[in-house]
Each structure stands twice: as structure tokens, then as C-alpha cells.
Amino acid sequence: xxxMFDVDRIRDDFPILKQRVxxxxxxxxxxxxxxxKPQSVIDAIVDYYTTTNSNVHRGVHTMSQQATDGxxxxxxxxxxxxxxxxxEEIIFTRNTTEGLNLVAHSYGxxxxxxxxxxxxxxxxHHSNIVPWQMLCEENGAxxxxxxxDDSGELVMDEYQKMLSSRxxxxxxxxxxNALGTILPAKQIVDMAHAHGAPVLLDGAQAxxxxxxxxxxxxxxFYVFSGHKLFGPTGIGILYGKEDYLNSMPPFLxxxxxxxxxxxxxxIYNDLPYKFEGGTPDIAGAIGLGAAxxxxxxxxxxxxxxxxxxxxxxxxxxxxxxxxxxxxxxAAHKAGIxxxxxxxxxxxxxxxxxxxxxxxxxxxxxxxxPVMQRFQIPATARASLAFYNTKEDIDALVKGIDRVIEVxx
Amino acid sequence: xSGLSDLYQEILLEHNSKPRNFKAVEDANQTSEGYNPxxxxxxxxxxxxxxxxxxxxxxxxxxxxxxxxxxxxxxxSIKGQSVEQAEHIFDAFHHMITEPxxxxxxxxxxxxxxxxxxxxxxxxxxxxxxxxxxMKAALSGDTQVTTE
Numbered sequence: 001x002x003x004m005f006d007v008d009r010i011r012d013d014f015p016i017l018k019q020r021v022x023x024x025x026x027x028x029x030x031x032x033x034x035x036x037k038p039q040s041v042i043d044a045i046v047d048y049y050t051t052t053n054s055n056v057h058r059g060v061h062t063m064s065q066q067a068t069d070g071x072x073x074x075x076x077x078x079x080x081x082x083x084x085x086x087x088e089e090i091i092f093t094r095n096t097t098e099g100l101n102l103v104a105h106s107y108g109x110x111x112x113x114x115x116x117x118x119x120x121x122x123x124x125h126h127s128n129i130v131p132w133q134m135l136c137e138e139n140g141a142x143x144x145x146x147x148x149d150d151s152g153e154l155v156m157d158e159y160q161k162m163l164s165s166r167x168x169x170x171x172x173x174x175x176x177n178a179l180g181t182i183l184p185a186k187q188i189v190d191m192a193h194a195h196g197a198p199v200l201l202d203g204a205q206a207x208x209x210x211x212x213x214x215x216x217x218x219x220x221f222y223v224f225s226g227h228k229l230f231g232p233t234g235i236g237i238l239y240g241k242e243d244y245l246n247s248m249p250p251f252l253x254x255x256x257x258x259x260x261x262x263x264x265x266x267i268y269n270d271l272p273y274k275f276e277g278g279t280p281d282i283a284g285a286i287g288l289g290a291a292x293x294x295x296x297x298x299x300x301x302x303x304x305x306x307x308x309x310x311x312x313x314x315x316x317x318x319x320x321x322x323x324x325x326x327x328x329x330a331a332h333k334a335g336i337x338x339x340x341x342x343x344x345x346x347x348x349x350x351x352x353x354x355x356x357x358x359x360x361x362x363x364x365x366x367x368x369p370v371m372q373r374f375q376i377p378a379t380a381r382a383s384l385a386f387y388n389t390k391e392d393i394d395a396l397v398k399g400i401d402r403v404i405e406v407x408x
Numbered sequence: 409x410s411g412l413s414d415l416y417q418e419i420l421l422e423h424n425s426k427p428r429n430f431k432a433v434e435d436a437n438q439t440s441e442g443y444n445p446x447x448x449x450x451x452x453x454x455x456x457x458x459x460x461x462x463x464x465x466x467x468x469x470x471x472x473x474x475x476x477x478x479x480x481x482x483x484x485s486i487k488g489q490s491v492e493q494a495e496h497i498f499d500a501f502h503h504m505i506t507e508p509x510x511x512x513x514x515x516x517x518x519x520x521x522x523x524x525x526x527x528x529x530x531x532x533x534x535x536x537x538x539x540x541x542x543m544k545a546a547l548s549g550d551t552q553v554t555t556e
């Protein structure tokens with residue numbers, strides 16, 4: 001039997017949600033920027049530093065083994081969470097950005113040459129644009145951009161036309177951070193594979209909202225951050241198919257990523273350690289493992305149902321306010337309500353909402369090409385998590401009414 | 409919500425909805441572009457300086473109410489002033505916005521005092537100051553400036 005989704009009880013697990021901001025109860029609608037952490041994640045980190053703190057993979061003492069067990073245990077949890085084949089395919093990074101840069105530096109420099117094409121979309125975060133621009137500048141490859149339509153959907157016909165034998169990598173977001181569009185990831189992967197091109201999916205905004213399955217998607221690389229998934233900042237994940245990761249050169253040289261070092265010859269370590277030079281964020285990995293346990297405890301079937309209901313409720317609420325325009329109206333969306341107002345600039349909206357304790361993001365969301373596509377300087381973005389409620393949306397609507405009042 | 413009404417005073421909202429000198433000065437001899445990478449606010453300021461006096465000034469661009477009103481009021485305050493006086497107004501404005509405890513030079517600033525409420529909003533100071541840094545850059549002959 002499916003357990004009821006008791007949001008009030010879930011909110012009790014997140015101590016920060018009891019905060020008051022500017023004299024009002026916090027209404028946290030900036031989950032796309034970073035999510036809040038349940039007590040179990042905070043406890044896991046405190047517990048690690050209180051009882052276990054040691055370096056991993058190099059001590060013979062008991063605590064070092066316990067730290068290693070915790071760190072590697074987190075890796076296994078993440079492998080199961082995204083249904084990857086092997087723990088060796090899970091590389092700990094700092095964040096999504098580092099995962100993208102790792103692939104650009106390692107796979108990109110090794111395999112992409114002058115005249116080759118790298119394909120991205122018009123709705124990428126800057127972190128999935130700039131590393132490829134840097135690579136193209138270095139090696140003379142071309143960056144091709146799949147356009148998006150007025151609703152924020154990828155134009156699949158144009159994508160099809162861009163694919164060719166010159167395509168050496170497709171790097172596309174799974175869910176747009178500025179618009180909320182859920183992209184047809186499986187179809188994107190299959191179409192690229194038909195041309196022999198590997199695919200990297202940026203899952204930063206997908207993993208908090210929906211189950212992702214590496215075996216089903218069949219993508220070659222998948223990157224995300226722990227902190228958007230209710231885990232700590234400073235820890236992220238790169239998933240890569242074993243064959244690709246084995247064939248790629250290391251990213252950061254140093255300790256941990258070697259088997260032996262002499263001045264004549266250094267032998268690199270096996271996966272996943274080959275890509276984890278230096279002491280990793282052990283507490284971060286353990287915290288992310290605890291976050292995944294928490295999310296698994298709720299279950300995505302219930303999370304997704306709750307968030308879809310909230311998104312629909314929020315969409316209808318914003319659409320009903322005269323002078324408010326939602327940016328990003330794709331048929332399949334996750335967690336994001338981006339909007340502009342006739343009366344006020346997003347920055348002013350953000351300040352007036354903040355006075356009422358409502359936290360949203362305003363600006364270009366590190367996706368300036370999206371703003372250029374819609375010919376707007378910025379948007380106000382409310383982004384949802386499973387602990388949000390219809391009351392949060394009602395507070396947002398009331399806050400927007402106040403914006404209209406100030407600017408009338 | 410006294411903070412909010414201090415920030416969005418009527419005169420500021422009026423300058424936002426009807427900005428003064430919102431134009432490109434056709435025979436400008438100094439122009440500069442200001443950009444706030446944090447929020448994407450952008451302003452182009454053009455000045456016609458004759459014999460050390462700001463004969464005409466105009467601004468164009470996109471931004472929030474605070475950056476727009478600040479730019480509008482700035483153009484009013486420096487038009488017809490000497491370059492030295494414009495720099496003096498800049499210093500007084502900068503002091504007012506960035507030093508919450510400091511004294512406000514009302515003689516120099518006049519209506520610009522309306523914008524003093526911004527100093528309670530650290531995240532909005534760059535909005536208010538963008539046009540001013542752009543003016544300072546234009547007077548120094550720099551064609552581009554950012555608030556970073």
C-alpha cells in the first residue's frame with residue numbers, strides 16, 4: 001500500500017524550514033539554486049567528523065577503514081540510485097561543473113579535433129557551454145547549438161539535422177534550470193548513437209525530481225551535484241561508462257590517482273580512483289549517501305506526484321494574475337516556475353518577496369542564452385522541492401500581489 | 409514594512425516609469441557602457457562635454473527600478489554641471505550608498521537622497537551604483553565598466 005505523502009511531517013525533517021526571515025516564516029522556493037538538508041544528512045556529517053574522521057584508502061588503522069567504508073558505501077548507494085552497472089563508473093567530483101570540465105579536459109582533448117562538432121542546446125547552464133567553448137578555442141572544433149521553440153522545447157528536427165559523422169560529443173541538459181523543460185533524454189541519446197557520437201547529460205536539475213536510470217538512458221556520461229539533491233555542497237558525481245573512463249587520461253594528477261610513482265614512470269590507478277586525485281570530500285560523499293537514503297525513503301513515485309500537483313497548482317495560480325507571464329511552458333516540466341512581470345523587473349520582485357520571507361532566484365540563472373532567446377534580461381524563478389506546499393505557492397501569489405501594489 | 413517603503417519611494421517609482429534623459433545624445437563625445445554581470449543590468453551612457461561642462465547627457469539600457477531611477481536622477485543632477493562637480497556628486501552619492509552610518513551631503517545630493525534607502529539592501533547597492541560608475545568611466549575616457 002502506498003503511504004500518504006505527509007508534507008508537514010517531511011518538513012519537520014528539515015530544521016531550516018522553521019527559520020523566520022525578515023519577520024516572516026521562511027518560504028523557500030529557490031531549490032533550483034540549492035536544496036535544503038534533512039536532519040539525517042546534517043547528522044551524518046556531524047557524526048562522521050565526531051567519530052570517524054580519517055583519510056581514506058591509505059591507513060591501516062581502524063578509523064581509516066571506517067572512513068573508507070563510509071565513502072565507498074556512499075559510492076554504492078549512488079550507483080544504485082542511478083542504476084549504473086558498476087561502482088567503478090561513479091566518480092566523485094566537487095559538483096556538476098567539475099564533472100563537465102573533467103569530460104572536456106580528459107575525453108575532449110583526447111578525442112575531439114579541429115573540424116569536429118560538439119552539440120549543445122540553447123537552454124544550457126553556462127557550465128555546459130563554457131568548458132566546450134574553451135575546448136573549441138584550443139582545438140578548433142565547432143560548437144553547434146540546437147535551437148529551442150517558444151515553449152522551451154528542443155527543436156528535434158534541427159537536432160537531427162546537426163548530427164553527422166563529424167559529431168564527436170552531444171552534451172545536453174536533462175532538465176533546464178531556467179525553464180524547467182524535461183528533455184527527451186533517451187531519444188537524444190539514441191539519435192546521437194546512430195551517428196556514433198557519445199552523449200553527456202547534465203542531470204543537475206533532474207536528479208532531485210525524478211528517477212534516472214543509466215542502463216535505460218544508455219547515455220555515456222551523466223553529471224550532477226549533491227547539494228541540489230538534499231546533500232551537502234562540495235560533492236558531485238560524474239557517471240561514465242567504464243569503457244570510456246578506462247580509455248580517458250586522468251584529470252587531476254596527484255595522490256590517490258596513482259598506483260606507483262617514480263621519476264621515470266608513473267602508473268595510474270584503476271577506476272574510479274584514476275579520476276579522484278587528492279583527498280576527496282569524504283564527509284560530503286557520506287552526506288550525499290544519507291541524502292539518497294532519505295529520498296529513497298520517500299520514493300520518487302510519491303515525490304513526483306506531489307511535485308507535479310504543486311507545479312500545476314503554481315502554474316495556474318501565476319497564469320491567473322494579470323501582468324504575470326510564465327517563461328517556459330513545455331509540456332513536460334519539473335519543479336521550475338520562471339516568470340516575468342509587466343509591472344516590475346525580476347530584481348525588484350526578488351527584493352519585495354524577500355521582505356515577506358519568500359526566497360526565489362532572480363536574474364539570468366547562469367543561462368544567458370536562454371534570456372537572449374526569449375529577449376528578456378532576466379526572470380524571477382520559483383523552484384520547487386518535495387517539501388514545498390500549496391501554502392508556499394499561496395504565499396508567492398500574495399507576494400506578487402504586493403509587488404503589483406508597490407509598483408501601481 | 410518600513411524598509412520596503414523607504415526603498416521604493418514614490419519619486420523613485422516615478423523616475424522608473426518615466427525616466428528622464430532616456431536617449432542617446434547624438435553629438436556625444438564621451439560614451440560608456442556599464443554592465444552588472446550578476447543580474448544582467450546594462451546601461452549605455454552618452455555625454456556631450458563642452459569646455460569642461462556636461463552640456464547634455466542621456467542613458468539607455470535595461471535594468472530594475474532602482475538602477476533605472478538612479479540613472480535617471482543622476483542625469484538630471486549632472487546636466488549643466490562641470491566635470492569636477494559631477495565627480496564631486498559621484499563621491500557624495502557613493503558615500504551615501506556604501507556608508508550606512510555616514511552623513512549624507514544633502515547640499516550636493518538634493519533629491520538623490522531618495523536613494524539612500526538602498527544602503528539597507530546590500531544585494532541592491534550594485535543596482536543603484538551602476539549608472540554612476542558608468543558616468544565615472546565615461547569621464548575618464550573608459551568605454552566599458554562592470555560592477556564586479
